Amino acid sequence: xxxxxxxxxxxxxxxxxxxxxxxxxxxxxxxxxxxxxxxxxxxxxxxxxxxxxxxxxxxxxxxxxxxxxxxxxxxxxxxxxxxxxxxxxxxxxxxxxxxxxxxxxxxxxxxxxxxxxxxxxxxxxxxxxxxxxxxxxxxxxxxxxxxxxxxxxxxxxxxxxxxxxxxxxxxxxxxxxxxxxxxxxxxxxxxxxxxxxxxxxxxxxxxxxxxxxxxxxxxxxxxxxxxxxxxxxxxxxxxxxxxxxxxxxxxxxxxxxxxxxxxxxxxxxxxxxxxxxxxxxxxxxxxxxxxxxxxxxxxxxxxxxxxxxxxxxxxxxxxxxxxxxxxxxxxxxxxxxxxxxxxxxxxxxxxxxxxxxxxxxxxxxxxxxxxxxxxxxxxxxxxxxxxxxxxxxxxxxxxxxxxxxxxxxxxx
Amino acid sequence: xxxxxxxxxxxxxxxxxxxxxxxxxxxxxxxxxxxxxxxxxxxxxxxxxxxxxxxxxxxxxxxxxxxxxxxxxxxxxxxxxxxxxxxxxxxxxxxxxxxxxxxxxxxxxxxxxx
Numbered sequence: 396x397x398x399x400x401x402x403x404x405x406x407x408x409x410x411x412x413x414x415x416x417x418x419x420x421x422x423x424x425x426x427x428x429x430x431x432x433x434x435x436x437x438x439x440x441x442x443x444x445x446x447x448x449x450x451x452x453x454x455x456x457x458x459x460x461x462x463x464x465x466x467x468x469x470x471x472x473x474x475x476x477x478x479x480x481x482x483x484x485x486x487x488x489x490x491x492x493x494x495x496x497x498x499x500x501x502x503x504x505x506x507x508x509x510x511x512x513x514x515x516x517x518x519x520x521x522x523x524x525x526x527x528x529x530x531x532x533x534x535x536x537x538x539x540x541x542x543x544x545x546x547x548x549x550x551x552x553x554x555x556x557x558x559x560x561x562x563x564x565x566x567x568x569x570x571x572x573x574x575x576x577x578x579x580x581x582x583x584x585x586x587x588x589x590x591x592x593x594x595x596x597x598x599x600x601x602x603x604x605x606x607x608x609x610x611x612x613x614x615x616x617x618x619x620x621x622x623x624x625x626x627x628x629x630x631x632x633x634x635x636x637x638x639x640x641x642x643x644x645x646x647x648x649x650x651x652x653x654x655x656x657x658x659x660x661x662x663x664x665x666x667x668x669x670x671x672x673x674x675x676x677x678x679x680x681x682x683x684x685x686x687x688x689x690x691x692x693x694x695x696x697x698x699x700x701x702x703x704x705x706x707x708x709x710x711x712x713x714x715x716x717x718x719x720x721x722x723x724x725x726x727x728x729x730x731x732x733x734x735x736x737x738x739x740x741x742x743x744x745x746x747x748x749x750x751x752x753x754x755x756x757x758x759x760x761x762x763x764x765x766x767x768x769x770x771x772x773x774x775x776x777x778x779x780x781x782x783x784x785x786x787x788x789x790x791x792x793x794x795x796x797x798x799x800x801x802x803x804x805x806x807x
Numbered sequence: 808x809x810x811x812x813x814x815x816x817x818x819x820x821x822x823x824x825x826x827x828x829x830x831x832x833x834x835x836x837x838x839x840x841x842x843x844x845x846x847x848x849x850x851x852x853x854x855x856x857x858x859x860x861x862x863x864x865x866x867x868x869x870x871x872x873x874x875x876x877x878x879x880x881x882x883x884x885x886x887x888x889x890x891x892x893x894x895x896x897x898x899x900x901x902x903x904x905x906x907x908x909x910x911x912x913x914x915x916x917x918x919x920x921x
Contacts, residue, residue: 440871440917441859446817454859456871456918460901540861543869568860568887587820591813592856596880695818782818 398422398714400488400502402479402655405434407687408508409462410700414707415506416469420714424472424500426479426490432466433459434510435533436696438540441561443588447697458696482507482659484680504682504710507656507670508703511649511688513558523610526617532558532646536565545569547642551619552576553607555583555590557694559646564593573597574638577605577621579628582755584648584781586694606630607643616641649692659683666734667691673741675709676702684710691736691749694783698749724796731756731803733780743793749785750801752778760804761786765796778803812850816842823847854880859917862893862905870895870920872905874912882910890914897921 398420401408404427412423431437436444439455446452449461466473477492486505491497513531530538530546536558538544548571552559555578563573576594581604583590594601602621608630609620618639622630651669653661662671662679669690670678676686686706687699724740728750735750756778763771763786770792778784792799814821819839825847826834835847849855855877861869878886886909895905899916906914 437918440861440873442857442873443818452857454871454873454917457901460919540871541869543861543863543867565860568858568883569891586818587813588815588818591820592815595813596856596883 397424397500397502399424399504399506399710400500401425401506401508402482402488403427403434403508403510403687403689404429404432404473404475405508405510405687406436406459406462406696406699407510407689407703408434408506409466410703411506411508411686411707411710412471413462413465413469414704415711416471418708418711420711424474425466426474426477426488428476428478430476432463432473438533438537440540441565444696447695448700462700479655482655482683484659486682503714504684506706506710507678507683507685507689508687509652509655509689511651511692513645514648514650515645521607521610524613526610526612526615528612528616528641529610529643530645532556532562532644535562535644539565539569545571547571549574549640550642550644551607551621551638551640552644552646554578554645554647555585555601556646556648557585557589559644560585560589560593562644562646563599564597567597567599573599574640575600575602575621577602577607579604579606579624582779582781586781608635610643611637616643619643649688651689651692653689656685656689664734664738667736671738672736673739674737674744674746675742676706676737677709677713682713691734694781698783722793724793724799726799726801729800729802732801735801740793740799743790745787745790747785747787748801749783751783752780752803755779756803756805758806760806762802762804763788763792764800764802765792765798810851812847814838814843814846816846825851827851856880856883858883858886860887860890862890862895862914864895864897864899864920866897868920870899871917872914873917874909875915876912878910878912886910
């Protein structure tokens with residue numbers, strides 16, 4: 396029997412391991428399917444990571460190295476090239492690698508830190524052939540930054556997620572022509588700074604309320620037909636425009652990778668795609684915790700590390716039996732706030748609630764209501780779906796509360 | 808003349824309003840912090856950017872690198888061209904200088920490689 400098994404050696408897994416270790420749990424094993432620690436940070440060679448944690452701008456590999464060094468320094472066991480096949484509700488992890496074959500680890504606690512994957516073309520239902528030259532933005536990023544290949548010369552990007560924006564700049568600097576970034580929504584899914592420094596710096600047009608309706612080309616992509624969409628996101632035929640290109644990058648969202656969680660009968664939130672958790676990031680299965688992008692998709696790795704620390708400390712406390720008496724307060728959201736993490740509170744202590752809006756709202760008040768009374772309120776100039784928000788609640792708001800209701804009030 | 812800038816210093820992305828008399832800056836507002844003011848100043852006089860890229864190593868594997876300070880914005884393409892001519896030695900450690908004085912900045916490794 397091991398103390399703590401962590402699935403995934405990216406920023407969430409490493410940070411969770413370190414904080415559990417520092418809390419007093421020394422018997423920790425990290426299972427990672429890639430050949431190195433660091434997860435997706437390894438291919439994110441651009442900078443902008445670590446402003447919150449380290450007060451400086453780091454590149455992805457630099458940010459990852461700081462945590463990997465600590466994991467090594469502590470002598471935490473890391474199993475690389477190891478694919479986890481199954482996690483069961485009795486906290487047995489089944490995994491495989493070349494050295495050990497198929498093996499099982501029974502642990503007192505498990506932290507899920509598997510991250511997320513990109514939505515693929517199959518999820519988009521675009522008409523046309525299936526030529527080569529269509530990549531997810533992250534695949535293109537891996538080819539350029541890790542393998543040294545350029546996926547193409549003339550590029551259209553569908554979706555304005557941050558990875559797509561970053562790749563627009565990267566491929567432009569490497570000599571490609573990025574003709575347009577099409578975003579079906581009337582606002583961008585990426586950070587304002589990335590629109591500025593990745594698109595505006597290079598005069599790459601961002602076409603809001605636009606999508607790709609047709610793919611042209613048999614062997615290799617020859618071009619795409621783009622169109623403006625109406626308020627119901629329906630393409631308008633009179634706006635069809637053919638754009639010649641040999642490459643289409645898709646940056647159309649990320650999906651938490653929860654196949655293993657399903658196997659352990661962990662309750663998932665339909666909106667986040669991740670587990671339903673309490674303030675400790677404990678899932679519906681006692682002793683199994685989740686953190687990072689497997690729980691909900693974050694914009695900043697700094698917040699992933701922060702969340703993983705919460706899970707790491709809580710998992711350590713669980714193993715050492717430092718549990719307190721549990722209460723049950725559920726957190727509900729109005730439609731304007733799409734979701735919150737955590738979704739429930741089981742312990743009356745100060746807690747930070749993360750949430751994301753469903754649209755762009757200007758001049759709002761974030762209200763938290765309990766039994767019809769406003770127990771917390773905060774004004775905000777602007778809220779967009781592309782940027783995660785958070786509020787800090789004091790322990791006393793949970794007094795006499797069964798349900799906390801999070802709402803956005805639009806001010807005139 | 809008034810220029811509205813989107814600050815790129817952090818993920819908040821403040822909209823900064825800069826009042827310009829001819830080329831002289833007369834007022835800066837909307838910045839959430841001191842870095843934003845510095846950015847607005849630089850953006851209206853001598854815009855600069857950090858560049859991140861990869862160099863090929865003798866092993867044939869790309870190594871991620873960055874400029875250790877921002878370079879003039881209009882030099883970004885030339886900077887990447889210079890970076891692409893470099894063949895780096897291994898082993899290399901994060902922070903090692905790969906090329907010196909490229910438009911006033913050093914190109915440094917952002918990754919360690921055996």
